[in-house]
Amino acid sequence: MYFDKVRKIQTNYTQISEQNLIKKISSGLERYGKVDVKRERASEERERISNMLHYNLEGRLSGRKSNRVIVDKKRDQWSQSVLQMHKRQSEQVRQRNMSITEMVNIKKTYDTLKRDDQLINYQDIIREYRNDLTKVKIKHYNLSKSNERSRLALEKLQVQQRASEMRKKTEMFENLWSQTLLPRNRLGDVQLKNELKEPQGNFLTKAKELSLKILGKPMPAAKTAAEEEGSEVAEEV
Structure with a gap:
């Protein structure tokens, strides 16, 4: 009887243990199944999110x-x-530099030609001035020579005129002078008479001295034939 109870208790315990174990296993299986479902859901969600992220990243x-x-x-x-703008600008700069170089060369050539032309004109002006100056000098030389000849002729004529007047006066008043002139002038009258009676050469010498006393300067010497011929050649030039 006792053993039956014990066996029954053991049987009940075993049944209870088995039931508990089955419950535990079933609960574990359910829990494992839930975890598996969650894992699948998580993997699906993760795959969806990864696909979304991949799509977003690709986009x-x-x-x-x-x-x-x-x-x-x-x-x-x-x-x-x-690059095209820089090329265009560099081309423009190159063309401008070429044009500037050409302008500088043209300006240098122009300045050189202008300076040469001015020098030639200056040389022509100097040549013309020298020619004109030579002509003016020759003209003034000829005028001075003609004036000198006229002056010498006039002085000679004046001296001759005065000498002729004095000769006439001495002839007219020869007797009166010896009576009326003072003794201090008789010696001068005698000298004048002697000079008038001297030859032509002495007369010209005395005429020069007389012109020196009257005009304050000596009478110029008469020109020779060579000098007169030289003055005529200068006048012709």
């Missing part, structure tokens, strides 16, 4: 890539435009 990268392509294209266009 972002494609957008950035397209933007970068556009930016690079614009930059290349800008670089090409800047």
Whole structure:
């Protein structure tokens, strides 16, 4: 009887233990199944999120890539435009420098020709001035010679006229002078009479001395034939 109870208790305990174990196993299986479902859901969610992220990243990268392509294209266009502008500016500068060089060379040539022309004109002016000055000198020389000849002829004529007047006076008043003139003048009258009676050469010498006393300067000497011929040649030139 006792053993039956014990066996029954053991059986009940075993049943209870088995039931508990089954419950535990079933609960564990349920929990494992839930975990597995959650794992699957998590993996699906993770895959969805990764796909979404991948799509977003691809969209972002494609957008950035397209933007970068556009930016690079614009930059290349800008670089090409800047390069073309620099080439155009360098060509303009080169042409301007060439034109400036040509202008400088033309200006140098013009200045050289102008200076040469001015020098030639200056030389022509100096030559004409010297020729004119030579002509003026010759003209003044001829005029001075003609004036000198006229002056000498006039002085000679005046001396001859005065000598003729004195000769006439001495002839007219020869007897009266010896009576009326003072003794201090008789010696001068006698000398004048003797001079008038001297030959032509002595007369010219005395005429020079007389012109020195009257005019204050000596009478110039008469010209020779060679001097007169030289003056005539100068007048012809």
